[in-house]
Amino acid sequence: MEWETVIGLEIHAQLATRSKIFSGSATAYGAAPNTQANLVDLGYPGVLPVLNREAVRMAVRFGLAIGAEICRHSVFARKNYFYPDLPKGYQISQYELPIVARGTLDIVLEDGSRKRVGITRAHLEEDAGKSLHEGLPGLSGIDLNRAGTPLIEIVSEPELRSAKEAVAYMKKVHTLVRYLEICDGNMQEGSFRCDANVSVRPRGAEKFGTRAEIKNLNSFRYVEKAINYEVERQIELIEGGGRVVQETRLYDPDRGETRSMRSKEEANDYRYFPDPDLLPVVLEDDFLEELRSTLPELPDQKAARFAGDYGLSDYDAGVLTASRELGAFYEDVVARVGRDPKLCANWVMGDFAAFLNKDNLEIAESRVGSAALAGLVTRILDNTISGKIAKEVFEAMWAEGEGADAIIEKKGLRQITDTGAIEQAIEDVMAGNPGQLADYRSGKDKLFGFFVGQVMKATGGKANPAQLNELLKKKLPG
Amino acid sequence: MSLTRADIEKIAQLARLDLTEAEIPVYVDSLSRIMDFVGELERAGTAGTSPMAHPLPGLAQRLRADVVSETDQRERYQRNAPQVEAGLYLVPKVIE
Amino acid sequence: MTAPSLPAATVAGLAKGLNAGEFSSVELTEACLGRIAASQPGLNAFITVTAEAALAEAGAADTRRREGRAGPLTGVPIAHKDIFCTQDVLTTCGSRMLSNFVSPYDATVVAKLREAGTVALGKLNMDEFAMGSSNETSFFGPVRNPWDTTRVPGGSSGGSAAAVAARIAPAATATDTGGSIRQPAALCGVTGIKPTYGRVSRYGMIAFASSLDQAGLITVSAEDAALMLGAMAGFDPRDSTSVDSPVPDYAATLEQPLAGLTIGLVKEFFDKGLDRQCEQRIRDALAVYEKLGARLVEVSCPNLPLSVPTYYVVAPAECSSNLARFDGVRFGHRCESPRNLTDLYNRSRGEGFGAEVKRRIMTGTYVLSAGYYDAYYLKAQRVRQLISRDFAEAFGQVDLLLGPTSPTAAFAIGAKTEDPITMYLNDIYTIGANLAGLPAMSLPCGFADGLPVGLQLIGPHFSEARMLNAAHRYQMETDWHLRVPAAFG
Numbered sequence A: 001m002e003w004e005t006v007i008g009l010e011i012h013a014q015l016a017t018r019s020k021i022f023s024g025s026a027t028a029y030g031a032a033p034n035t036q037a038n039l040v041d042l043g044y045p046g047v048l049p050v051l052n053r054e055a056v057r058m059a060v061r062f063g064l065a066i067g068a069e070i071c072r073h074s075v076f077a078r079k080n081y082f083y084p085d086l087p088k089g090y091q092i093s094q095y096e097l098p099i100v101a102r103g104t105l106d107i108v109l110e111d112g113s114r115k116r117v118g119i120t121r122a123h124l125e126e127d128a129g130k131s132l133h134e135g136l137p138g139l140s141g142i143d144l145n146r147a148g149t150p151l152i153e154i155v156s157e158p159e160l161r162s163a164k165e166a167v168a169y170m171k172k173v174h175t176l177v178r179y180l181e182i183c184d185g186n187m188q189e190g191s192f193r194c195d196a197n198v199s200v201r202p203r204g205a206e207k208f209g210t211r212a213e214i215k216n217l218n219s220f221r222y223v224e225k226a227i228n229y230e231v232e233r234q235i236e237l238i239e240g241g242g243r244v245v246q247e248t249r250l251y252d253p254d255r256g257e258t259r260s261m262r263s264k265e266e267a268n269d270y271r272y273f274p275d276p277d278l279l280p281v282v283l284e285d286d287f288l289e290e291l292r293s294t295l296p297e298l299p300d301q302k303a304a305r306f307a308g309d310y311g312l313s314d315y316d317a318g319v320l321t322a323s324r325e326l327g328a329f330y331e332d333v334v335a336r337v338g339r340d341p342k343l344c345a346n347w348v349m350g351d352f353a354a355f356l357n358k359d360n361l362e363i364a365e366s367r368v369g370s371a372a373l374a375g376l377v378t379r380i381l382d383n384t385i386s387g388k389i390a391k392e393v394f395e396a397m398w399a400e401g402e403g404a405d406a407i408i409e410k411k412g413l414r415q416i417t418d419t420g421a422i423e424q425a426i427e428d429v430m431a432g433n434p435g436q437l438a439d440y441r442s443g444k445d446k447l448f449g450f451f452v453g454q455v456m457k458a459t460g461g462k463a464n465p466a467q468l469n470e471l472l473k474k475k476l477p478g
Numbered sequence B: 001m002s003l004t005r006a007d008i009e010k011i012a013q014l015a016r017l018d019l020t021e022a023e024i025p026v027y028v029d030s031l032s033r034i035m036d037f038v039g040e041l042e043r044a045g046t047a048g049t050s051p052m053a054h055p056l057p058g059l060a061q062r063l064r065a066d067v068v069s070e071t072d073q074r075e076r077y078q079r080n081a082p083q084v085e086a087g088l089y090l091v092p093k094v095i096e
Numbered sequence C: 001m002t003a004p005s006l007p008a009a010t011v012a013g014l015a016k017g018l019n020a021g022e023f024s025s026v027e028l029t030e031a032c033l034g035r036i037a038a039s040q041p042g043l044n045a046f047i048t049v050t051a052e053a054a055l056a057e058a059g060a061a062d063t064r065r066r067e068g069r070a071g072p073l074t075g076v077p078i079a080h081k082d083i084f085c086t087q088d089v090l091t092t093c094g095s096r097m098l099s100n101f102v103s104p105y106d107a108t109v110v111a112k113l114r115e116a117g118t119v120a121l122g123k124l125n126m127d128e129f130a131m132g133s134s135n136e137t138s139f140f141g142p143v144r145n146p147w148d149t150t151r152v153p154g155g156s157s158g159g160s161a162a163a164v165a166a167r168i169a170p171a172a173t174a175t176d177t178g179g180s181i182r183q184p185a186a187l188c189g190v191t192g193i194k195p196t197y198g199r200v201s202r203y204g205m206i207a208f209a210s211s212l213d214q215a216g217l218i219t220v221s222a223e224d225a226a227l228m229l230g231a232m233a234g235f236d237p238r239d240s241t242s243v244d245s246p247v248p249d250y251a252a253t254l255e256q257p258l259a260g261l262t263i264g265l266v267k268e269f270f271d272k273g274l275d276r277q278c279e280q281r282i283r284d285a286l287a288v289y290e291k292l293g294a295r296l297v298e299v300s301c302p303n304l305p306l307s308v309p310t311y312y313v314v315a316p317a318e319c320s321s322n323l324a325r326f327d328g329v330r331f332g333h334r335c336e337s338p339r340n341l342t343d344l345y346n347r348s349r350g351e352g353f354g355a356e357v358k359r360r361i362m363t364g365t366y367v368l369s370a371g372y373y374d375a376y377y378l379k380a381q382r383v384r385q386l387i388s389r390d391f392a393e394a395f396g397q398v399d400l401l402l403g404p405t406s407p408t409a410a411f412a413i414g415a416k417t418e419d420p421i422t423m424y425l426n427d428i429y430t431i432g433a434n435l436a437g438l439p440a441m442s443l444p445c446g447f448a449d450g451l452p453v454g455l456q457l458i459g460p461h462f463s464e465a466r467m468l469n470a471a472h473r474y475q476m477e478t479d480w481h482l483r484v485p486a487a488f489g
Helices: A053-065 A163-179 A220-239 A285-293 A299-310 A314-320 A324-337 A341-359 A370-381 A387-400 A404-411 A419-432 A434-441 A447-458 A465-475 B005-014 B023-043 B074-080 C011-019 C025-043 C051-066 C108-115 C158-165 C182-188 C222-232 C276-291 C304-325 C341-352 C355-368 C373-397 C420-427 C431-436 C464-477
Strands: A003-014 A076-080 A090-094 A100-108 A114-126 A130-132 A139-143 A150-156 A192-202 A212-217 A247-252 A257-260 B088-092 C046-049 C077-081 C119-124 C171-176 C191-194 C214-219 C262-266 C295-299 C400-404 C440-448 C451-458
Touching: A003 A163, A003 A220, A053 A100, A053 A114, A053 A150, A053 A163, A053 A285, A076 C304, A090 A114, A100 A163, A100 A314, A163 A192, A163 A220, A163 A299, A192 A220, A212 A220, A220 A247, A220 A257, A299 A314, A299 A324, A299 A341, A314 A324, A314 A341, A324 A341, A324 A370, A341 A370, A341 A387, A370 A387, A370 A404, A387 A404, A419 A434, A419 A447, A419 A465, A434 A447, A447 A465, B005 B023, B005 C355, B023 C304, B023 C355, B023 C373, B023 C420, B088 C341, C011 C025, C011 C222, C025 C046, C025 C051, C025 C077, C025 C119, C025 C158, C046 C158, C051 C119, C077 C108, C077 C158, C108 C119, C108 C171, C108 C222, C119 C158, C158 C171, C158 C182, C158 C214, C171 C191, C171 C222, C182 C191, C182 C440, C182 C451, C191 C222, C191 C464, C214 C222, C222 C440, C222 C464, C262 C276, C262 C373, C276 C295, C276 C400, C276 C440, C276 C451, C276 C464, C295 C373, C304 C355, C304 C373, C304 C420, C304 C431, C355 C373, C373 C400, C373 C431, C400 C464, C440 C464, C451 C464
Parallel strands: A212 A247, C077 C119, C077 C171, C262 C295, C262 C400
Antiparallel strands: A003 A150, A003 A192, A076 A090, A100 A114, A114 A150, A130 A139, A139 B088, A192 A212, A247 A257, C046 C119, C171 C214, C191 C214, C191 C440, C400 C451, C440 C451
16 A cells, blocks of 8 residues: 655744743753752742743744734643643643744755645743753652743644655744744754654545654754654554554654653643733734834745846755855855856855865854855956866865965966966877877877866866867867 | 542542542542532523633733843752752653 | 730731830730730641741831831731741741742732831741631641631631731731632631732732732721732732732722712622621611711622632632642652652642642642533633623622621531532632622621621722722721720730
8 A cells, every 4th residue: 555644743942032931040051950940930839920022022023934823812821731840730831822823834845846834833832841860860850941941832734745844844944943033943952843743644545644743853864764764663553454543752863763652651631721820912013013024034035036136046045045144155255256156156055065064163153254265266257276176275275264365376276377388288298198199189089088187187287177178179180 | 410439530640649548439529519519600601701711801911021130049949849969859760 | 115905906006106106116026926925826827926037027127217217017017828928937828738848039918018117927827728718728727716716717818817806916918819818807807808809919929729819918907908908019020910000099098988989789699698697787887888978779790609610610720730830849748758750749749738729629620621621611711701790780880899708607617627518608709709800808897696797898990999998987987897806805
């Protein structure tokens, strides 16, 4: 039987506020345990929550960016369950009236086609603390620094049909929240993570299969691997005559498999009800208008502009707009070079991106800035160096932190455009390779490339390739 | 309405309350009586009436400025804690 | 200087005496501490007495007065219901769960009254987590009624009412979720006020049912309540449900004439459940109001009889969630040697909470659980809306509503502990004001078989000034509020 995969993602994005959603504690990552947990975060008797304005603004910005409905009258509710990292015994979340509902996001699939993914809702809630298990035999240690950090939970429709689609969607959300500067997107620190609801059904079937929820996936790679594993597990199970049970599963990256979370097996009954400590969040027109008018250019808008203004392919435009920083870097290079945006794009997406990746650096930390890269591209365009030599120059720029011109001078990499010098080199090569010359002249045209290579070698790669071609064509026939 | 022993046990587990053998029949009886009593609400005609979650109508949530106003008070706040180590609250191992 | 006569004391009178230099705050505080110590075995009104701190505060108050920096309440001793968090002082909420809990912070109410110069004598006994109408659910033992120590003082603010009735504390803070200020005030023959929801901050007041809880006062007189409420009320940025509107000078309007005041008699309050003698005392009070120029009108709140069942869905629902934080991890009772996490939770909570608290947590858990939410919780919140509308319509016709506070005078200890419903029906006349967030008061209006009877006033939102005025004018005509139990005279 042919199976169809059905995936919905619940992405949790920590909002980049300074203080917590309901208290004045700091949200900074990495502080000593429980030093950023005040009475409200600890759920002390008698304390009360007061909502952080910035968290509301950030959630609304997200909603506006996905073309969603912004709820003018959203309500916080309590989700009741016991867990040591949940100090009050309930999580303040939103249930019936979330602040953001019914948005969409477009993703580009592998074949280049676009797919519109529905976003059911995005609601505000508080994060839980952390349980630590190391070095405490038989015990867990509870750190509540993270408790009360604002989150938006972004819930997609079950419209994703493969692990790759799920990853493309998650990456798109990741890009968007960083564009909006509402989340730092740091997945190692858990600022951006997701739960995946995965099920399979016979292709063509209307009804969804029973789903399993894979909790707490904090890398794109894990999302893909966990979903693929889970899909295979479910298909095998069903084909072997078994039945998928609705349950919560955990992905174990070391074993590359998902396993059932026993602790969450007990049927949860969250007993949601409106939080009587908080009033409805009422959003006025001017509040929304101010947020709407200050939205930045969004990734899709920017990609369309890049494709149009710079003549880039959709793919290239997509890559260059994957982050606000990369787009800005690219545009700066183009502005400085002043022409050939395609060549600029190749350099930004090519060597530049590869070197950043190799050294695991952010754009802001790059060893070659936009001005330096523009300087290099300019030297290619004005024939000072060839594209090939440029790669060598770039590597030296990266290593030594100097500009293209300095490297070119220091290493004597300036392209030879002097016809006489190139002719001389050609004649030397012809003289040194009489056999090949004879063969060429007797009709082995393919040897033309051999002579190009030899002359390049003799000139240290610096001969202007176009001139070299032209001169060889004249000289080789004799 | 009559609640059963199983109902009480289920509710007590959801509420994380250990009940003694002697307590269970007491709660079977009193919760049944309470549910009968509040069952009176059924006869109120509430069609078209919205639920009232808050006693003062028309108020909206106030929003706080995003300012860090708290300092580290861990030592003070943990004086009430039954078991702490290295700044962590300790509980029997959480199994995931 | 002469030590004040506490049995005859009011906050207003003591403040005058302090100002006139008739006695010092230290002398006054010592006198209170002496009376507390003497009363404690019989009444059990206090859980904690902070004698040393009180004397230090009193000394500081005397210094401020000498330096000419005294306010109207500087040096007046009061006591707090043990539901209010008090920094570095045991705060138990009447529960074994918090029997070792020392709060690291002050409730806003506590801080405000301290800023006003009052001296805190200690923490008053109460029903466990404010769940009760007789003060019999306290982990620290029942409080006894000063008028008859075989009887209950009412609850949950039984310690507050008993302490003021016995004149061992001139005034006390209290809280009211379904009648917990007014009912014990009535049963102990003292004055109690539950302000409008949102008028007084809930920050630092240990939550029972957040949409119903309101802090207020138990005092000897309406005048005392006016003086104290002014110091205690006001907007608190730490409580999202606190209301940002100015606090009027309640004392300034106390003596306004009542001519032209329209008082509504709620038909449903004078039902068959009301004790005949109690009803007669209310009718006597009506005659006083008529004499004062008020016009009496009968009104009906047809949905009001549903207020008790409504309350016993809403309050337990909120309580089941509010009390989930007591899990033996960060504070409060923890069981010995938990075998695992579930055992830690189940036993810590099972041992830490008393029978009535467990009953309400379970009731609340049940009405919120899957399959029952709509039928119980949502239904109750809709009925709550109907009850609120009944009140709103009544206030379209009248300025204040008047009726009994409690269906009977104080009952015997142990008389109603068997059947929760019988106990719950004690609050039949008081719960409506909580559901609708309205301010309400109870005033002593006479006796039934030697036990005090209370009359209740209910006003529209934020009508405390008018209500206190009506109460004060009544107390100018009567002396029920000045009667002191023989054993404490």
